[in-house]
Amino acid sequence: MVTADCPRVIPVPLIHPELPSWPAMVPQHPTRHVGSRAATRPLGSQLPGWIGVGYLAALSTTITALADPDYRPFSRRLAWLASDADGNPSGSAYLTLHNKPSQADLAELELAVHPAERRQGIGSRLLAEVADAARANEARVLLADARVGSPGDHFLAQRGFTVGLTLVFTRLPLAEVDSAVLAAVVEAEHPGYRLVSWRGVVPDEFGQTFTDARSAMDDAPVGEIDYGPDVWDLDRTKAAALRIEQRGEHLMTIAAVDDANGRIVGFTELVVPADGKGDAQHFGTAVLKDHRGHGLARWLKAESIRQAHDRFPDLGGLLTDMVDTNTAMRHVNTSIGYHPTHETRRYKLTL
Numbered sequence: 001m002v003t004a005d006c007p008r009v010i011p012v013p014l015i016h017p018e019l020p021s022w023p024a025m026v027p028q029h030p031t032r033h034v035g036s037r038a039a040t041r042p043l044g045s046q047l048p049g050w051i052g053v054g055y056l057a058a059l060s061t062t063i064t065a066l067a068d069p070d071y072r073p074f075s076r077r078l079a080w081l082a083s084d085a086d087g088n089p090s091g092s093a094y095l096t097l098h099n100k101p102s103q104a105d106l107a108e109l110e111l112a113v114h115p116a117e118r119r120q121g122i123g124s125r126l127l128a129e130v131a132d133a134a135r136a137n138e139a140r141v142l143l144a145d146a147r148v149g150s151p152g153d154h155f156l157a158q159r160g161f162t163v164g165l166t167l168v169f170t171r172l173p174l175a176e177v178d179s180a181v182l183a184a185v186v187e188a189e190h191p192g193y194r195l196v197s198w199r200g201v202v203p204d205e206f207g208q209t210f211t212d213a214r215s216a217m218d219d220a221p222v223g224e225i226d227y228g229p230d231v232w233d234l235d236r237t238k239a240a241a242l243r244i245e246q247r248g249e250h251l252m253t254i255a256a257v258d259d260a261n262g263r264i265v266g267f268t269e270l271v272v273p274a275d276g277k278g279d280a281q282h283f284g285t286a287v288l289k290d291h292r293g294h295g296l297a298r299w300l301k302a303e304s305i306r307q308a309h310d311r312f313p314d315l316g317g318l319l320t321d322m323v324d325t326n327t328a329m330r331h332v333n334t335s336i337g338y339h340p341t342h343e344t345r346r347y348k349l350t351l
């Protein structure tokens with residue numbers, strides 16, 4: 001998955017602050033990790049100094065490394081389960097490591113402690129385990145997302161993480177869209193440009209120019225986090241679209257073409273759930289530098305909304321998110337009617 005309107009920002013899976021997904025975080029049939037490391041790690045000499053003696057639950061907690069079957073082409077995950085003296089699970093942690101050399105120094109943390117077991121040091125013990133493993137795997141920066149004001153937000157700030165960027169999430173309720181206003185934006189003249197659109201994988205005639213246009217993302221704000229170069233080629237462009245298709249979802253792309261040379265200079269992508277209901281998610285939106293300031297982003301988005309509305313009348317809304325300092329994208333979205341829903345902070349810890 002890429003992040004909406006700003007796909008250079010690697011999404012870190014967000015755990016809801018109130019943790020509705022808590023049971024799902026613990027593998028149902030945990031398998032002991034088979035390897036040179038001890039599978040379980042009862043509390044011993046490695047106890048970090050900041051775990052106070054008042055943390056009785058943390059003192060009797062056992063951390064077990066689990067095998068996680070989530071191997072992907074460019075990443076793999078390690079997993080841990082925290083359990084109490086009776087073997088009952090109390091928390092879990094995942095560490096995602098990247099294989100691509102440009103992102104090998106970044107690792108992502110997902111951490112959850114059962115709501116009834118919080119504030120007893122269990123999260124801190126899991127974090128210590130994850131940080132050790134990240135270092136052992138040569139990651140240099142640990143990333144984690146938390147909703148502003150949530151327990152995770154406070155925890156990460158207390159445990160030495162700093163804010164790498166803030167993401168603003170917005171939603172456009174389709175029922176509120178004024179179709180006359182939308183039509184006016186879509187039909188407005190944009191001399192020298194025309195819109196084209198396709199569903200699923202890019203047609204051959206636009207394959208290379210669309211791939212080249214993805215470089216328009218290169219200067220999108222990414223806060224204090226260095227994601228390294230994000231290189232696209234035609235195979236990657238097609239593979240990304242195919243993955244969406246294989247999940248049964250609908251990828252709709254609108255692109256702006258420069259009449260002078262037939263090249264794509266801007267695009268927006270929208271992914272609609274398989275059943276055409278609920279909320280759709282914007283993926284990338286970008287306009288090449290030399291073509292900014294002509295209203296192309298707004299035009300592209302307006303056409304994307306119009307097509308989504310026509311093709312999927314049961315769709316409830318469109319979701320997007322972007323780094324808070326991306327004033328241009330925020331302005332475009334606000335002008336079309338997207339409302340902010342919440343903000344998350346992407347924290348980073350230099351290991």
Ligand SMILES: CC(C)(COP(=O)(O)OP(=O)(O)OC[C@H]1O[C@@H](n2cnc3c(N)ncnc32)[C@H](O)[C@@H]1OP(=O)(O)O)[C@@H](O)C(=O)NCCC(=O)NCCS
Nearest residue numbers: 110111112113118119120121122123124151152154155158
């Ligand atoms: C974040 C989370 C894992 C913390 O687990 P935990 O076991 O409660 O954490 P700890 O007990 O080790 O807390 C260590 C310190 O973090 C801070 N902290 C943790 N939760 C806090 C909260 N709700 N409000 C304020 N500070 C908090 C405190 O300084 C705490 O020390 P203290 O209790 O002595 O004051 C847990 O709240 C959770 O599962 N949240 C939902 C998932 C999430 O947001 N994960 C983080 C992003 S991946």
